[in-house]
Every structure is written in C-alpha cells, then in structure tokens.
Amino acid sequence: MNRLSARVRRISSWTLVVVAAITAYTIYFSFTTVQIHRGLGTSAYDFGLYDQGIWLLSRGRNPFVTLMGRNLFGDHTSFVLLLLVPFMWISSSTSMLFVVQSVVIACGAIPTYAYARKRLESDALGCVFACTYLLYPAVSWTNVENFHPDSFLGVLVAAALWAALSRKWQWYAIAVVLAMLVKEDVVLVVAPIGVWVALRRDLRIGIATVVGATGAALFCFLVVIRDLTGTAFRNSWRIPFGGVSGLFKTAFTSPLTLLRYLTSDGRMTYVMQMLAPTGGMFFIAPSVALVGFVVLLSNIVSTFYYQYQIQYHYSLVVAPILIFGNVYAIGRLSKVARRKATSVVAMCALMGAFLLAPLPLARHQIQKFSPSNPSVTAAHELFAQIPPDAVISVFHPLSAQLARREHVYVFPNPFQRALYGPDVFAAGDRLNFADEIEYVMLPIALSSESEQVWRTEIPDYVIVAANDWWILYRHR
Secondary structure, three states: OHHHHHHHHHOOHHHHHHHHHHHHHHHHHHHHHHHHHHOOOOOHHHHHHHHHHHHHHHOOOOOEEOOOOEEHHHHOOOHHHHHHHHHHHHOOOOOHHHHHHHHHHHOOHHHHHHHHHHHOOOHHHHHHHHHHHHHOHHHHHHHHOOOOHHHHHHHHHHHHHHHHHHOOHHHHHHHHHHHHOOOHHHHHHHHHHHHHHHHHOOHHHHHHHHHHHHHHHHHHHHHHHHHHHOOOOOOHHHOOOOOHHHHHHHHHHOHHHHHHHHOOOOHHHHHHHHHHHHOOHHHHOOOOHHHHHHHHHHHHHOOOHHHHOOOOHHHOOHHHHHHHHHHHHHOOOOHHHHHHHHHHHHHHHHHHHHHHOOOOOOOOOOOOOOOOOHHHHHHHHHHOOOOOOOOEEEOHHHHOOOOOOOOEEEOOOOOOOOOOOOOOOOOOOOOOOHHHOOEEEEEOOOOHHHHHHHHHHHHHEEEEEEOOOEEEEEEO
8 A cells, every 4th residue: 555655656746647637638539529429420331330330240140231331340350349249238328439549548648658658758848749749620620520540550559659769579469459449441551660760679570560560451341341342442532643643654754743643632631630630840850650641641642531620530630640750750859849849739739729720719619409409309309219129211310320230320311322232332222131221210301312212112101100300110
C-alpha cells in the first residue's frame, strides 16, 4: 500500500490534466454520438452495416451484411472488429459502438503524451501535444461520422510511432499487427513507417515491416476480398485518368493536366486544413511527418469527394503522424526554443479547432434531433410491432436502429437495387428475393423516386400501424 501511495504521489499534475482531457473528450463525444444515433441521425452507411455484421458474428453466424449485400470482411478486411464481438454479448444497446469509438479515438492522446514528454523533457509540453491531438479537426470529425473501424488507427498509429521512436520493438510489433487488422489499405501508412524505421532505427525491423505489411495487404486484396466478393479491388474507380496506368501516363506525358487536377475541387484547401492546425513545426525535421505523405497524397488524388474533405474518416490516420512529426522536430531545438515552438503549435491547434472542428464553442456545431423528438418516439412505437426475426426493408435512418437481425434492407432494396452488392454502381433491378420481405417501414412523405418504386409493391402489403410520421406495412 505504501508503494502504491508513493507512486500516486509521483504522478505529475500534467499527467492528471491529460487524463482529465481524455476523459472529457470521451464523455462529450460518447454522449453526442449516442444522442445523434438515438435521434435517428445514423443509418446503414456507415453504422448499421457494422452493427449487423458484429451482431451476426456474436451469434456465431456468417457475417453477410444484408444492409450492403456483402460479407463484412469482403467490404473491408477489418478483422479488428472481432475484438468487439464480446461487447455484443454484454450490451444490448445499439449505441455501444459509439462509446467504444469515442474511447479508442481519445486513447490516441496516451502514446502522444508518452512520447512528447520524453522527447521534449517536459510533462507540460507533453500535455500540450496530447491536447493538440484531441483538438485536431480530423479527430473529432471522425468521431461524429457514424462508426468506422478506422477509428482504431488514431491510437494504433500513434502507438506504432511511439514504439518505433522509443525503440520498444515488442510494442511496435503489436501496434503494427493490430493496425493492419483495421483495413487492407493501412499498408499506405504502415509501409512508410517501416521505411522510416529501416532508415533511422533498425534496418531489419524496417524491412520486415514493409514486406509484412505489403504481403498482408496483397493477401487481403487477392485472397480474402476476392474470395468474398469476386473482385480484388472494389474501389479502383477512385483512381483518376482511367486507373493506375492512366495516372502514371498522365504524370509523365501531361504533368500540367495532373497538376490542374490536384489543385481542383478544393483539394489544396483540404491540404491546408490538415496542415494548419499543427503549426507546421515538422518542417524543421520532416522525416517523421513524411510518413503520412502517401495517405495525404492518395486522398487528394482520389476521385472520391469524401477522401479530400477533413470531415470524413479518411483523414484521421494522418493526425497522429503530423503531431508526432511536430514533436520529433521540436525536439531538435533548445529548451527555450521548444517552449516557443510549442506555444505556436498550441495557438494553431486552438484556432484550427475553433474554425474547423465540431467541438463545444467552435464554429461548427453538430445538427441532431433529440431522442424525445415526436418523430423519433413515433418511430420507436412502430419498431415494437416488428418481430425480431422478421425480414424487413426500412427507410435509411431506421436501418441503424433495426440492424441486429439476419435480414434487413435499406429501402428501396430489394425492390429496386441501390448501393447493394459488390458493385456499388449496379442499380435499378429488382432483386430476386424481394418477395421475401415481411415488413416495410417508411415515412409518410416519400421522395418521387421512392414513391414510384413503392407504388408497384404496395398491393402486396397491408398497413399494420401508422402515425403522423411513419407507416408500417406487412406482407399479405
């Protein structure tokens, strides 16, 4: 007991500040995201599909996610989700994943603080950098963008960098392996980390990292995803100029065309939004920050609009890299200069948070319905009349509330295909199991497109219940 008391007394007050910041972040975003979810602010993409897939796994069933028409691991090889299966045994709340997400994202501040306080020889400066991670706009935006396995990358990439920089190779191996289990394309981060390790720390470990990450990614693409979906590269359409060969051909034969593309549609604004909150101190010694260059470049090269918007999860992985890059570079300075540079970073982080992040008192505030909103309570009244094992097709905000069943579809699926199956561009046909739908729940007011689809199906259904906002139908 005396030893424990002595250890507690040795805990720095700045460490307690970091713990308090992590706790506050977790509580705020857990509450906020749960409220959004309970207010029908989420849907199949990108929450319901994970909730359904993990729920199926927790029941020992094949994780074929009917909300998207693909196996959970054929969409992305996010095997890290297996760690969440036990939570499904414990919790019946559909909000559980949002709390888990808030916790794992907030925990990215822990390795950040551990490295910064040692590198800068100051708990106070370490605390500043832990807080800059929590304030970074891409971090909090990821937290409120439904649920994504990518949320694990905030802590895992930070842990891998801390371990590599500190030469803690066992922890490094654990962090790298877990990061690769998040998604097949994490190789774009892990391989550059391996290159840095090979050049600056340990050649053999660095080469092993690059080879292992590349091999794991190829296995995920060419074996797992191909076996489960029939195609290895589902998102090749995101590469401009007709694919990889067209991109390289354009780069060499018409570099101005490529430059115009890379500076179009707000891509450079995105780059500035990513860099400005860091204060750019990593330019003093940029080698660590350059680890994130491949991901940042892939985001602005992509034709997919979400990838070069700071509000989406594609940017989270860059956050710990840039912050660690700042710490690494500032560590090259004298102690007086470190304090001045850290002050600049702190001011930029606060300004970036105010202008860009969805935080309290910031310019951006999250729009959400209260769970007590009449339309929300009315929806839950009708949910109670849907049998738990019924095959259903429901309006998209309802799908996240009803995902824990074997067969649930987002209307107009399966009556008219939309964002369903391995090919996201396949659309318009009536799927061959449409007659198996037992219940359909829709809003009173439908869009003209949905109204047209439902008009051809409604003769086979009767109204079970209705209110001012929703109608529940049952197959005759």
